[in-house]
Every structure is written in C-alpha cells, then in structure tokens.
Amino acid sequence: MSEYTTKGRAGLDDLEAVGRRLIVDGYLRGDSVLTPGDPVWSLANFVELKEIYIDRPDQSPDKSFFEKLAVQFTGASDGAIQLFAELLLTNVLPLSNYLGKTKISHVRQVLEMMEHPIAVPVDVVSATAVGAFNGGTAFGVRRWSQLWLLIYFGLHLHSLSEEEREILAKDPLAFRDALTAVPAPNEPVQRAAVRYLAFPKFFRPIVSSRHRRLIRDTFASYLTRSVSDDVDVDLDEINRAFEAEQNGPIDFYQEPWMSMWKPVKTPKKTAAAADDVDGIDVIDEVDDELLVPATEFSLVDPDQELADSLHVDLDWLARCVDLLRDRPQLIFYGPPGTGKTYIAKTLARHLAGPDNVTIVQFHPAYSYEDFFEGFRPTPHGNGQIGFELKPGPMRRLTERARKHPDQLFVLVVDEINRGNLAKIFGELYFLLEYRDEAIDLMYSSDDAEPFTLPRNVLIIGTMNTADRSIALVDTAMRRRFGFVPLHPAQEPTKSILRRWLTARKYPQRVADLHRALNAAIDDPDFQIGPSYFMRPAVHSEGGLAQVWDTAIIPLLEEFHFGDRTVDLDTRYGLAALEKSLTAGE
Numbered sequence: 001m002s003e004y005t006t007k008g009r010a011g012l013d014d015l016e017a018v019g020r021r022l023i024v025d026g027y028l029r030g031d032s033v034l035t036p037g038d039p040v041w042s043l044a045n046f047v048e049l050k051e052i053y054i055d056r057p058d059q060s061p062d063k064s065f066f067e068k069l070a071v072q073f074t075g076a077s078d079g080a081i082q083l084f085a086e087l088l089l090t091n092v093l094p095l096s097n098y099l100g101k102t103k104i105s106h107v108r109q110v111l112e113m114m115e116h117p118i119a120v121p122v123d124v125v126s127a128t129a130v131g132a133f134n135g136g137t138a139f140g141v142r143r144w145s146q147l148w149l150l151i152y153f154g155l156h157l158h159s160l161s162e163e164e165r166e167i168l169a170k171d172p173l174a175f176r177d178a179l180t181a182v183p184a185p186n187e188p189v190q191r192a193a194v195r196y197l198a199f200p201k202f203f204r205p206i207v208s209s210r211h212r213r214l215i216r217d218t219f220a221s222y223l224t225r226s227v228s229d230d231v232d233v234d235l236d237e238i239n240r241a242f243e244a245e246q247n248g249p250i251d252f253y254q255e256p257w258m259s260m261w262k263p264v265k266t267p268k269k270t271a272a273a274a275d276d277v278d279g280i281d282v283i284d285e286v287d288d289e290l291l292v293p294a295t296e297f298s299l300v301d302p303d304q305e306l307a308d309s310l311h312v313d314l315d316w317l318a319r320c321v322d323l324l325r326d327r328p329q330l331i332f333y334g335p336p337g338t339g340k341t342y343i344a345k346t347l348a349r350h351l352a353g354p355d356n357v358t359i360v361q362f363h364p365a366y367s368y369e370d371f372f373e374g375f376r377p378t379p380h381g382n383g384q385i386g387f388e389l390k391p392g393p394m395r396r397l398t399e400r401a402r403k404h405p406d407q408l409f410v411l412v413v414d415e416i417n418r419g420n421l422a423k424i425f426g427e428l429y430f431l432l433e434y435r436d437e438a439i440d441l442m443y444s445s446d447d448a449e450p451f452t453l454p455r456n457v458l459i460i461g462t463m464n465t466a467d468r469s470i471a472l473v474d475t476a477m478r479r480r481f482g483f484v485p486l487h488p489a490q491e492p493t494k495s496i497l498r499r500w501l502t503a504r505k506y507p508q509r510v511a512d513l514h515r516a517l518n519a520a521i522d523d524p525d526f527q528i529g530p531s532y533f534m535r536p537a538v539h540s541e542g543g544l545a546q547v548w549d550t551a552i553i554p555l556l557e558e559f560h561f562g563d564r565t566v567d568l569d570t571r572y573g574l575a576a577l578e579k580s581l582t583a584g585e
Contacts, residue, residue: 018127019093020198026041033089034124040083045077049151066110069110078114085111091139100128195232202232203232213231302314302347310346313492329459331461332486335464335488337528342531345359348412357409362424368423368424373389374443411458416462427442500530528552
C-alpha cells in the first residue's frame with residue numbers, strides 16, 4: 001500500500017492538526033511540537049537562528065542544503081537547532097510532492113546536529129504521510145528564502161504582546177495581517193502555506209493566488225453579495241455554500257469542479273507513481289495544485305513584482321513560462337538592446353534561484369570540449385604533462401541537477417547563434433528533444449553508463465538577429481527550441497522604455513526620439529532596442545548626445561557599410577530627429 005494518501009481522504013485531518021499546533025502552540029505560544037512543554041519557540045532561539053542562518057549564510061555552490069547547515073550550526077544551542085527543525089517541519093509538512101519518509105528524514109537530519117538529539121513523535125510522523133498541495137520547485141530551490149521568512153515571522157510575533165498573539169490564534173484575517181506585516185522575503189507560496197496551516201478551514205490548501213482568483217471568479221454565483229476585494233473572504237463563503245450543497249467538503253482540484261475553472265491535460269504519471277532518486281522521493285500527483293501538463297516538475301508562476309522589475313506585462317511573462325513547461329528550451333531573439341539577456345537571466349533566477357543558474361556565451365571558437373567535457377593538459381610532476389577529462393559548464397550543471405532532483409537548474413546561453421551549434425552540442429543535440437533517452441558520450445569509456453539529460457534542466461538562450469538572421473537557424477534547432485521575439489516595434493519591447501522612464505520619473509521625450517529613430521530604419525533586424533537609453537547617465541546633461549554619437553550611430557554605420565547613398569547625420573542624427581519631432585508637434 002502506498003505511503004501517500006491523496007488530499008480529501010483519511011489523514012488530512014492529522015496533517016492539519018499538527019500544522020495548527022505548529023502555528024498556535026509554536027509561533028503564538030512558544031511551545032514545542034516535538035517536545036511539548038519546552039519553550040523552543042522563544043525569542044532567544046529566533047534571534048540565534050537569525051544570527052546563524054540569515055546573517056551568516058553559506059553560499060557554497062558545491063554543498064547540499066544539509067551540508068551547509070552542519071557547518072552553520074557548529075556551536076549552536078540545542079534549542080536553536082530544534083527550533084530550526086520545527087520550522088523545517090512547518091515548511092515541508094503540507095507538501096504532497098514529498099513522501100512522508102522524506103519529510104521526516106529532512107527533520108531528523110537537523111535534529112541529529114543537536115548535542116542531545118530528540119525523536120520525532122509518532123503522531124507527527126503519521127501526519128507527514130499525507131499532503132495538501134504540490135509546492136512545485138519553489139519548495140526546493142527557494143527553501144533557504146522560505147525559512148528566512150519563517151524566522152522573520154517568529155521575530156515579528158515576539159514583538160507583539162501575549163494578548164495580541166492570542167487574538168491571532170482566533171482571527172484568520174488578523175493572522176493574515178500579522179504575516180503581511182513581515183515585508184520580506186516575499187515568498188507568496190510559503191505565506192499561503194502558513195495561512196493554511198494556521199486556519200485550514202478558512203484559507204484552504206490553494207496556495208496559488210491566480211488559482212484562488214480563478215476559483216472565486218468562476219463560482220462567484222454562490223456568493224450572497226457582490227464580489228469583494230478580499231479573495232480569501234469570498235472563497236470562504238463560496239466553500240461553505242458548496243459544503244452545504246454537497247453535504248460535505250469538496251476539493252476544487254477534483255472533478256467535476258477543476259475543469260470548470262482550470263482545464264488540464266491528463267499527466268503521464270499517476271498519483272501512485274513515485275521516483276526515488278538520490279534519496280529524495282518525489283510524487284507526481286494527478287490533482288496537484290500546481291500540476292502542469294506534460295512535465296514531471298512544476299515551474300513557479302511569475303508574479304507582478306517580477307513583471308514590474310522587467311517593465312513587461314505579467315501575461316507575457318506567464319506565456320514564456322508556459323512555453324518552458326511545454327518545451328524546456330527557449331530562445332529570446334531580436335535586435336541589439338532589446339533586453340534579451342537581462343530578461344533571460346532574471347527569469348532564470350526567478351525560476352531556479354541564483355545558485356542554480358549557469359551563464360555561458362557562445363562564439364565562433366566555442367566547442368563541445370569547452371561546453372560539455374574535453375581533455376585538458378594537467379601537470380603530473382617531474383615536468384611531465386598529461387591529459388585529463390575535465391567537465392565544462394553544461395556537464396557540471398547536469399551533475400548538480402542529478403544530485404538534486406527536487407531542484408530546478410537553468411543554463412542561460414547568451415548569443416547562442418554565434419556558435420556552431422552542431423559542433424558545440426554534439427550528441428547532446430539529440431537529448432534536447434528526447435529527454436527520456438540515453439546516449440553514449442563522445443569521450444565516455446567503454447564501461448561508462450549512457451548519459452541522460454535531466455528533466456530538471458532548462459535552457460534559455462538569446463539570439464541577436466542583427467548578428468545572424470533567425471532565418472538561418474536550421475530546422476533541427478527550430479524543433480528543439482521555442483522562439484520568443486523581442487522587437488522594438490512589438491510588445492513587450494515597444495513599451496519597455498516608456499515604462500522605465502515613468503518608473504524613474506524621466507520625461508518621455510527620449511521614448512519619442514527612440515520611436516522616430518526606429519521608424520527611419522528599414523530593416524527591423526537592425527532597429528535599436530530600448531536598453532541603450534535605460535541608464536541614468538543617458539538622462540544627465542549631455543548624456544543623450546553621447547550615447548547617440550558613441551553607440552547608436554556606430555551601429556547604423558555598420559548597417560550601411562559601403563552604402564554611400566545614405567547620409568547618417570541627416571537620416572539618424574539626434575539633431576535631425578529632434579527637429580522632425582518638433583515640426584510634427
């Protein structure tokens with residue numbers, strides 16, 4: 001019999017009971033869940049954790065989460081270590097994409113760092129056997145940040161009086177406000193999980209804000225009033241109306257309800273199918289809250305904060321993520337200065353976290369040996385030189401991904417079309433399309449295991465169309481990558497500069513000049529991107545003229561190289577364009 005029990009069945013009450021104890025007994029009353037009666041959730045222990053875990057982070061890229069903890073907790077008090085274990089339990093308890101034994105293993109690994117380790121009570125072990133929602137990759141790649149939030153929340157609660165904390169134990173909206181009072185880290189999914197554990201009958205295990213809005217809007221007819229600005233309050237009323245109608249609880253991620261608000265495809269795996277990779281048990285559950293069709297892992301949705309930082313629409317960003325869900329290779333292409341590299345890097349770090357992103361740049365001399373692996377000269381002593389097989393950035397990234405299957409890793413390839421792709425990828429080209437297949441590597445020994453490309457590795461590339469037209473991309477590459485255009489005349493690039501100017505409170509005149517400049521350029525692949533004008537120095541005295549003379553005109557000289565019929569100053573000069581704009585006003 002499977003250790004996992006799907007949500008809505010026997011066992012979820014046990015999970016919610018332990019979750020409620022973690023919040024009320026732990027956060028609000030200071031009592032331990034693992035050793036009741038011990039004041040483990042004390043201010044002193046939270047302060048110690050902040051000093052150890054937040055103020056002195058271990059950013060070593062070659063260590064696992066628990067290897068870093070072992071170093072950080074050297075000399076720490078047993079109380080602080082036990083508090084961290086209970087916070088980690090708070091983090092993993094509601095997850096359905098981890099088996100119970102994996103959750104308990106994580107907690108025990110922390111407890112074993114204590115001078116006097118303690119056991120995990122049987123009722124807590126039993127509660128971890130179920131899951132309320134799929135946390136997706138966020139609970140793997142951003143666990144460090146989520147734990148920061150849990151620590152900061154504890155410090156904030158200790159700034160309140162005992163009477164104020166008791167109110168939070170009874171009022172879900174007051175509790176939500178207290179959590180909102182902690183400004184950072186943002187971690188919206190972790191915040192939703194904490195709210196659910198505190199008041200599971202009010203907040204429900206729906207951790208995606210987009211899903212909450214969709215469900216509320218779809219079933220708004222169950223409200224006895226108009227839709228309000230508070231989605232949580234509306235959902236609570238809708239859910240109570242549903243329960244009265246159905247004579248019991250319902251699950252919005254089960255049919256027939258789910259297809260009413262979120263049509264999905266049938267995933268390849270069933271709830272009973274589990275992977276046990278490198279000690280991590282991961283379940284792909286049919287009714288996961290963050291389930292994405294046709295993939296074995298979930299990508300976190302972009303949020304408004306990310307969209308605002310990139311000056312693009314949230315819907316456009318969401319479409320990019322959907323493309324990666326369908327095909328794990330994506331290329332942003334367009335003329336110079338359209339923000340391709342910046343968007344690629346920022347999106348990659350949002351999806352995988354900064355430690356799990358590798359950036360490379362292709363060029364004509366770049367080879368398979370540089371990219372994946374190759375023999376390199378190595379001194380062997382006595383003046384002798386030998387050759388050893390050395391991994392490149394792609395090989396190192398895939399090995400890390402294989403060791404951490406619960407995390408997402410992203411390779412960003414800048415100017416991907418400047419390299420000879422067949423030469424650089426070699427036999428890996430095949431695996432970009434067939435992730436389930438295994439192949440022999442160019443330099444592998446006869447007894448080496450065939451190589452597979454892990455599914456938790458994404459590739460995001462950028463392509464400069466002024467350097468080489470996208471029309472020259474071969475069919476094999478088109479089949480393996482999704483392509484997203486970034487052209488100055490099209491959204492989102494068309495509005496980026498104006499949004500940036502508005503955010504910085506600069507005049508819109510530069511955006512008008514930028515539009516007039518591109519209108520004068522016949523070839524769209526050579527139009528000028530907005531990034532050239534998105535630096536504060538450009539908007540200082542003389543800055544615009546300087547960037548025009550030293551960056552814009554030289555680019556256009558290359559475009560018109562050998563063409564003596566074009567007077568660059570008359571057609572593209574700053575003075576000429578300003579004059580034409582003034583005349584048209």
